[in-house]
Amino acid sequence: MAxxxxxxxxxxxxxxxxxxxxxxxxxxxxxxxxxxxxxxxNGDHLANVCQCSRKDFRDAVLAARNAFGGWSARxxxxxxxxxxxxxxxxxxxxxxxxxxxxxxxxxxxxxxxxVNLSIERLIYYAGWCDKYHAMASTVNPVASSHxxxxxxxxxxxxxxxxxxxxxLLGLVSMMAPIISGGNTCVILASSKYPLSAxxxxxxxxxxDLSGGVVNILTGFVDELLPYFADHMDVNAITLSDQSExxxxxxxxxxxxxxxxxxxxxxxxxxxxxxxxxxFILDLQEIKTTWHPIENIGGAKASY
Amino acid sequence: MAKDDKKDNTLKLKFDSARNLAPAPESKSIAKIKPQYExxxxxxxxxxxxxxxxxxxxxxxxxxxxxxxxxxxxxxDKAIKSAKSAYQKVxxxxxxxxxxxxxxxxxxxIQEKAREFAVVESLDGGKxxxxxxxxxxxxxxxxxxxxxxxxxxxxxxxxxxxxRPVGVASQIIPWNFPLLMAAWKIAPALATGNTVVLKSxxxxxxxxxxxxxLIQEADLPPGVVNIITGAGETGAAMxxxxxxxxxxxxxxxxxxxxxxxxxxxxxxxxxxxxGGKAANIIFDDAPLDQAVEGVINGIFFNQGHVCCAGSRxxxxxxxxxxxxxxxxxxxxxxIVGDPLDKNTxxxxxNSRGQLETIQKYLKIGVQExxxxxxxxxxxxKKGFFCSPTLFTNxxxxxxxxxxxxxxxxxxxxxxxxxxxxxxxxxxxPYGLSAGVWTDKGSKIFNMTxxxxxxxxxxxxxxxxxxxxxxxxxxxxxxxxxxxxHGLMPYLHLD
Numbered sequence: 155m156a157x158x159x160x161x162x163x164x165x166x167x168x169x170x171x172x173x174x175x176x177x178x179x180x181x182x183x184x185x186x187x188x189x190x191x192x193x194x195x196n197g198d199h200l201a202n203v204c205q206c207s208r209k210d211f212r213d214a215v216l217a218a219r220n221a222f223g224g225w226s227a228r229x230x231x232x233x234x235x236x237x238x239x240x241x242x243x244x245x246x247x248x249x250x251x252x253x254x255x256x257x258x259x260x261x262x263x264x265x266x267x268x269v270n271l272s273i274e275r276l277i278y279y280a281g282w283c284d285k286y287h288a289m290a291s292t293v294n295p296v297a298s299s300h301x302x303x304x305x306x307x308x309x310x311x312x313x314x315x316x317x318x319x320x321x322l323l324g325l326v327s328m329m330a331p332i333i334s335g336g337n338t339c340v341i342l343a344s345s346k347y348p349l350s351a352x353x354x355x356x357x358x359x360x361x362d363l364s365g366g367v368v369n370i371l372t373g374f375v376d377e378l379l380p381y382f383a384d385h386m387d388v389n390a391i392t393l394s395d396q397s398e399x400x401x402x403x404x405x406x407x408x409x410x411x412x413x414x415x416x417x418x419x420x421x422x423x424x425x426x427x428x429x430x431x432x433f434i435l436d437l438q439e440i441k442t443t444w445h446p447i448e449n450i451g452g453a454k455a456s457y
Numbered sequence: 458m459a460k461d462d463k464k465d466n467t468l469k470l471k472f473d474s475a476r477n478l479a480p481a482p483e484s485k486s487i488a489k490i491k492p493q494y495e496x497x498x499x500x501x502x503x504x505x506x507x508x509x510x511x512x513x514x515x516x517x518x519x520x521x522x523x524x525x526x527x528x529x530x531x532x533x534d535k536a537i538k539s540a541k542s543a544y545q546k547v548x549x550x551x552x553x554x555x556x557x558x559x560x561x562x563x564x565x566x567i568q569e570k571a572r573e574f575a576v577v578e579s580l581d582g583g584k585x586x587x588x589x590x591x592x593x594x595x596x597x598x599x600x601x602x603x604x605x606x607x608x609x610x611x612x613x614x615x616x617x618x619x620x621r622p623v624g625v626a627s628q629i630i631p632w633n634f635p636l637l638m639a640a641w642k643i644a645p646a647l648a649t650g651n652t653v654v655l656k657s658x659x660x661x662x663x664x665x666x667x668x669x670x671l672i673q674e675a676d677l678p679p680g681v682v683n684i685i686t687g688a689g690e691t692g693a694a695m696x697x698x699x700x701x702x703x704x705x706x707x708x709x710x711x712x713x714x715x716x717x718x719x720x721x722x723x724x725x726x727x728x729x730x731x732g733g734k735a736a737n738i739i740f741d742d743a744p745l746d747q748a749v750e751g752v753i754n755g756i757f758f759n760q761g762h763v764c765c766a767g768s769r770x771x772x773x774x775x776x777x778x779x780x781x782x783x784x785x786x787x788x789x790x791x792i793v794g795d796p797l798d799k800n801t802x803x804x805x806x807n808s809r810g811q812l813e814t815i816q817k818y819l820k821i822g823v824q825e826x827x828x829x830x831x832x833x834x835x836x837x838k839k840g841f842f843c844s845p846t847l848f849t850n851x852x853x854x855x856x857x858x859x860x861x862x863x864x865x866x867x868x869x870x871x872x873x874x875x876x877x878x879x880x881x882x883x884x885x886p887y888g889l890s891a892g893v894w895t896d897k898g899s900k901i902f903n904m905t906x907x908x909x910x911x912x913x914x915x916x917x918x919x920x921x922x923x924x925x926x927x928x929x930x931x932x933x934x935x936x937x938x939x940x941x942h943g944l945m946p947y948l949h950l951d
Binding site: 289292294295296297298300302304307309389398402405406408409410411412414432439440441442443444445446 | 599616618710713714717718721722729731886901905906910911912913914915916917920922924925926927928930931932934935937940941942950
């Protein structure tokens with residue numbers, strides 16, 4: 155039988171990837187049918203990326219809300235294992251990310267740093283999943299005869315505007331504390347460097363992470379920010395390097411259902427400042443529980 | 458037992474005699490209310506720039522108690538500048554242990570004057586003396602005492618972080634727990650090194666002004682705490698003032714949203730303690746008598762003027778009839794009347810405006826098909842009073858099951874399964890508190906975990922303590938007051 159021709163790299167016609175979005179564990183295209191072109195530093199065409207719409211965002215919120223009950227109820231230990239699994243999957247596909255980021259114009263050093271630190275960061279937060287409770291919980295010595303304790307619970311569905319200039323690490327650094335705390339999220343990827351965010355969706359898709367826990371959209375901040383901020387079924391919004399006016403708009407729109415708003419501005423994600431259990435606690439609500447303690451006979455025994 | 462009683466297996470109790478107790482009024486003579494109060498700014502009492510005053514009345518008699526100054530934006534500016542100057546020159550430089558001593562001193566002085574505070578609180582706000590005497594005032598003193606101790610221990614609160622005060626805190630409090638809310642606001646702010654401008658509510662300014670006098674007597678450095686009086690405009694001026702670094706507000710969700718929007722373009726730190734529509738859930742295995750007591754306390758404590766009041770009762774169908782009968786019986790024993798009488802269970806509604814709001818909801822409840830049941834206890838001829846009220850035949854979508862009434866009105870609904878009641882209880886934009894009654898431990902923890910609320914009471918209700926964080930999920934606001942978590946809203950963590 156004759157050997158199939160053109161199997162060496164120089165002669166072979168490359169199979170191009172369609173960059174789609176990641177919603178509810180699936181990879182649909184934007185419902186709007188719109189796209190924008192991402193070019194390399196030299197101006198070569200790299201990809202037609204989905205320009206997501208309000209409807210895409212709403213679909214993603216629905217997926218995130220549906221995933222919230224299951225994800226928040228998972229054992230913290232299990233969440234930790236899944237975050238670790240994401241790191242494992244990313245490690246295995248390192249070269250693909252480096253390749254993609256250098257094509258988009260990052261230096262090789264920067265691209266390596268983005269991927270390596272993203273893996274480290276996922277492991278960092280994998281470890282926190284079953285530990286931040288101990289840091290933020292209290293047993294409160296109330297004066298009445300009650301047992302009283304306070305502990306953190308996830309805020310709910312979080313919308314995220316990832317930083318523009320740190321295409322993978324910025325996204326991972328904002329996502330990991332959200333999901334390690336049991337929340338689910340919808341992330342708008344860097345519009346400048348969206349490719350690695352889309353590919354990261356594929357990593358998530360193969361990591362035992364239930365569909366809908368993380369949803370990744372591509373598109374433009376100016377168009378989508380109002381919806382990220384005013385959706386009534388989103389409980390919190392986290393911003394990064396958006397402009398003052400964008401942040402003000404987000405805060406104003408968040409008032410409708412009193413979203414929690416956090417901006418992580420000028421954070422150099424490659425430093426130690428880019429990771430902290432306090433990022434997890436930002437998106438936790440403290441719940442205090444009371445129960446009476448029986449206080450009769452025999453309590454005075456001094457054994 | 459008579460024959461008729463045996464038939465429906467109930468024992469008709471007679472409660473009329475309980476209401477015929479001899480009057481047992483607390484003496485008013487201990488309350489030294491001045492005819493007029495000024496604004497407490499920079500350590501002294503000053504007249505308002507506007508020269509305007511407004512009356513504060515006793516809601517139980519509609520008689521004028523005193524008149525208090527109306528702070529204009531110019532007065533607000535003066536108060537905030539004095540707070541800023543005290544922050545920069547004195548309070549932020551003072552070692553924590555010295556701050557602590559001032560706060561401890563305030564706590565002890567409240568204890569000294571506890572009876573006077575309690576009487577004035579009941580006169581000005583209408584709450585039963587038993588509550589102001591046994592709950593509001595001692596809890597306020599305890600709150601200062603608790604946070605005083607934190608002042609020199611902040612470095613232990615947040616591992617790896619260096620806490621730093623925020624600056625000038627503008628604090629706006631409601632009329633339902635006037636002194637206690639002032640304590641909840643002022644104590645953690647001072648302990649963490651901030652200075653304060655506090656505005657009391659329009660209808661209940663007197664105990665906050667007494668607290669101002671006490672603070673003056675305690676020799677707190679001038680400007681560290683400023684206490685002003687006024688209405689919505691005064692509060693708006695505080696919120697928008699450029700030297701306000703931190704806003705702490707307790708009140709309605711509507712006003713909370715206005716505040717949040719007003720500061721959207723600034724970096725002011727905000728905490729909001731807003732409305733609620735708490736679900737109180739009785740399972741068929743609950744100790745029913747205890748549960749009924751908890752339900753009564755949950756909705757009628759402080760005339761129902763409580764943001765975390767258990768205003769939606771969910772009863773498991775199998776015990777609905779018996780719970781309803783017990784509730785009605787218990788309702789009959791409640792004494793509505795003179796707030797200063799030690800036998801009074803339910804005092805006066807705080808203001809005419811609030812009484813009208815409650816009456817509006819009673820009409821809505823009936824119009825929407827609810828069945829109303831009210832106690833037969835006669836109401837005083839004068840003053841603002843409302844009979845304790847139960848509504849049955851309420852649907853999940855009824856306005857009286859969705860909206861905060863802030864009065865002695867309980868909506869009663871039923872459920873069959875645990876899943877159903879979790880869904881119903883969480884189906885509200887609010888998330889401040891919830892209650893669950895069952896004898897089964899594992900069920901308690903399932904419920905307390907799944908209820909989306911900041912405070913969950915299991916087999917108890919409406920309990921508060923300085924060490925216990927309080928605050929809401931969702932549209933009930935954000936930030937916590939009380940406990941370790943109550944420090945966070947007043948600190949930057951570097």
